[in-house]
Amino acid sequence: MSEQKVRIAIVGSGPAGLSAAARAKQLGISHLLIEKSDHLSDTIYKYQKGKHVMATPVQLPRRSDMKFDAGKREAVLGLWDDLAAEFAIDALINAEVLSITGQDGDFVLKVKGAANRWQRPDKPGEPHGPNVAGAGSDQVQEIRAEKVILAIGTQGNPNRMRVPGGDLPHVQYQLDDPNAYDNEHITVVGAGDAGIENALGLLEDPKLDNVVTILNRTADFSRAKGPNVQAMFAARDEGRLTVMPETTPALVENGWLTVETRDGPQRFRCDRIIARMGSAPPRAFVEGCCATFIEQEDPDGGKPKKVIKPGTGIEFSSPDREAYPKLSPQFESTVPGIFVVGALAGYPLIKHCMNQGYDVVEFINGNTSLEPVDTPLLAAKFSALPGRRSVDEWLEFLRENVIILNGVSPLQMREFMLDSDVRFYRAGDTVFERNEPGSSLFAIASGSVLVEVDPRDRSITVPIETGSIFGEVGLISGRPRGATVRAAEDAIIVEVSRLSALKLMAAVPAAKEAVTRISVERQLLQIFKSGLTSADLADVLDDYKIVRVRAGEAIINEGEEGYDVFVIRVGSMVVERTVAGRPVFLSYLPAGSYVGEMALLDGGRRTATVRAAIKSEVIRLNGDKMRALLARNARLRERFETDMANRQRLNSFIEAKKESFSGAVDLYSSVATFLVEQGIGDATDVLLIDEKLCVGCDNCEKACADSHDGLSRLNREAGKTYAHLHVPTSCRHCEHPHCMADCPPNAIHRGPDGEVFIDDSCIGCGNCQRNCPYGVIRMEMVPPKKPNLLSWLFFGRGPGPGEPSQKWAKANLPLTGDEKKDAELTKKRAIKCDMCSGIPGGPACVRACPTGAAIRVKPEEFLTVARLEA
């Protein structure tokens, strides 16, 4: 590459980078698109073969020179290759940007690799052969640019093999097709989920004769999911896989691998290495752009470390893992001249990425009048509000008036409002009702509301003023609304979905603090009731701690001193007590309960142990301050005393039972412990099967399939059993659904009956399936409709009740020959239990069980000693 300088260097050729390059080309701006892999758009390239790529959100218009429609991965990549060639975009492949230095107008990008000029490949989406000439090249060169656009996505870099020979061509970092190898000795390095899944994938087809070994650096396999680890050990026990813990690679040679084990080096045959040692998120690289590094003393006396001097480099909004770079409305980072777009800017969908690629180049080119493409969408959201304001004025109005939005940038504000709703309420209108489920957060932009704290007497209310928030309890704990809220006067109120509220809190630390403080205060008011006001709590709230508790960790130990009070904010706890030398399960405490009042009141030692059923968060309240509060507030004291009396009664009941029916108590206790081990502490509603009644007819599965698109959302046989109580594989509608964590189109919600469900905007990416720890989500194609029951009964038409076989489904698909429509028909989507919401009568699986073996229960209802009396 000659020492020439381009106007814009674009790093990363995903949808955002490609779109930016295309715009630059159209505007005649000199540009260079720099891509580290040997093809364009690596993230999409790595989708599984034949994946249906979705173009959501549907209502968002696309503004880009690059075209994009929903379709197969190959078609999308082919179209982009065609267009990139047609526009003659200037692009380099095999060129990884290692660092960016310099300043606005004169940046220097250090690039590693062969840096080949991109040309349209013959077969888009196919590997260009094992390695394009020089791909592994270490050659480093510099590229100069006036402006830089970072569009590197969030996938990061796989960690590389840093041993002699680690750059040989038979070392690969991905396994596209596990069935492509036969008769090879293959070593997988790294036993995380990716490594184990690859190793098992290589063993899957018994016709292929591979000798597979998997290495792990440590002795434990805690990085991977339980089922994966189990499957790996099962394969080892059958002699199909060699598992080598505490082993690291030392030397790679053609055909051989030398490893370092606890007992010294070993050398064995190895034709191929698949290195799955995790990937480093790109954050460090981004933060280091144009940063000044300084040496910092290691407090432990080690070597001084190089760290970024505060205030230099690209700043992120907070240290949280979910945080994104701080950006101006024109996508400019805190380093002038470096712009960030795409997934790295916090916009995870392809359409967003493409629009931003276009917009950012227009901005750099001096187009200041460009209206963001989402303006019409926002205008529609604001159209029903009183008062004529432009979109920008509305955004500013909300930002100024709502406290938690004060620190939000205009760009974040737009994205935030796209995901939120804003409504006008007349005085007296209901915002939500007590016991209504809902996880969204409300913020008052003008006017005020009244919270009806007493269900019996509507006139007892607590006001919430302009600028403040409400509904935050649902946000934190996912529980139903605790009180009815009405507008006190005409009010403009923003409703924020749980996901965007969490995103906001991660991105804007001030918002997080505000929400936490208000939510802790409100949660305490709601739990303690007794006519407390926030003024009463001020003292207690000066000294609270939010403590994260690991599953199984105790917050209170039987017999210890202490009288702090704990409020469970997230997760759930179990209470145990030692009776006759053995721990007996006393009760289950869901989020929103408090413990520790006994020692507080009677001054004695702790009488039971309280430990987390799952990873939880508790609010720890200072015992002295709580005592002072009780001294001031007789009603609260009374309430605590009643609760204490109830718990004492429970204790003595158990103790009495234990003497007469120790078998029953042991059984109850061990069943409860079993259920807690099965993660029931996560659940709000769980399907159980009494195997003393289950005749194995699978009517439950059939009924589920027949009432849900022909696909069963439960697997009766799978799952653990204890004392004939079976926990089948079916959604538990978690308190904090893990599946929601990373859904690009935000398609997973909590519905009106507390059910967690997936809507039609699912793009089939499989993230939720990977994130659900209970393995309840399936990725399936929806089968065609079956002929009705009578025509099956009388004429044997169709496959009969229950889930049709895949063969029948494939054979009977009403394919049209139109590629787009057929892709819709055959695409896989995420399938899970929706608790039969909207079906009068409730869960079909339970109603269809002829013997009453299948039941759906709330853990706190099921795990009570009341069951002992039955």
Add this chain to the structure above:
Amino acid sequence: MATRGAKQIERSRSSAHEGFLQHRNHRWLKIALGLSIAALIVYLGVDVEPRHNGGSWYGYTLGTIGALLILWLTMLGVRKRAMTRGYFSLKAWTSAHVYLGLSLIVIATLHTGFQLGWNVHTLAYVLMMIVILSGIYGIIAYSTLPEALSDNRSEMTRSQMIETIAKLDRQIDIAAQLLEDTEIVRSSLKENPFRAGIFARLSGSDRNCRNARALQDMRARLATATGEQEDAIRAVVQLLERKAAALARIRRQLKIKARLEVWLFIHVPTTFALIAALSVHILSVFYYW
């Protein structure tokens, strides 16, 4: 909100957790008993001339009740397969089915006025009693076998059981390569526990099991083998033993399942025969009486 209310009630009931025989504190048992006792009291209390039979007003009443009951009992087969929306539960249906079905013993018997003979009317009665007797076997099976079904599978699913056999087969196939004579061992690979006749299933027997034969043969050979062959045979024997255990588990599973289902093969076809006989019975009564 109404839906939610109803759901909550269903929920608290379901966490109370009664099986179909206890459903709602034996509601249908009480109703069926009440019905039978009422029928009996009337039978003993009223004086029908010349004597009790199907043709009296009392006989007609019981006959109509009985016939309608039979039709309704038959509808369970449809209800079970039609998961329509609505506030029903199959458990409640089964509970009612069982107890009302049993009450037919009283109702139908009183309906006959103990006038039985060699005719189509008695045929209907006998068929009904067969259906009922098979049903009684059914509830005995339903209340005694599920525990064994659960214990036997020890958390394994059907596909895992099949997969276990497939894995062992792969290993046996490889291990057999070292043997001098592989014929009999390989025949074990062809053993399919799912291809068994009804009686083999019900008894869980493995008399013709090719794996068992291979195991027997290999054990015998092990006694005389020496050197490398001995090691090879021992490895094969161990695998065949593991497979025998896996097969036994599947056979036990199939046996229990078969015992849970076999009676339906009498219960349902006889139901249809019963309805046919019942129709003839009713028609003939109206035409020829």
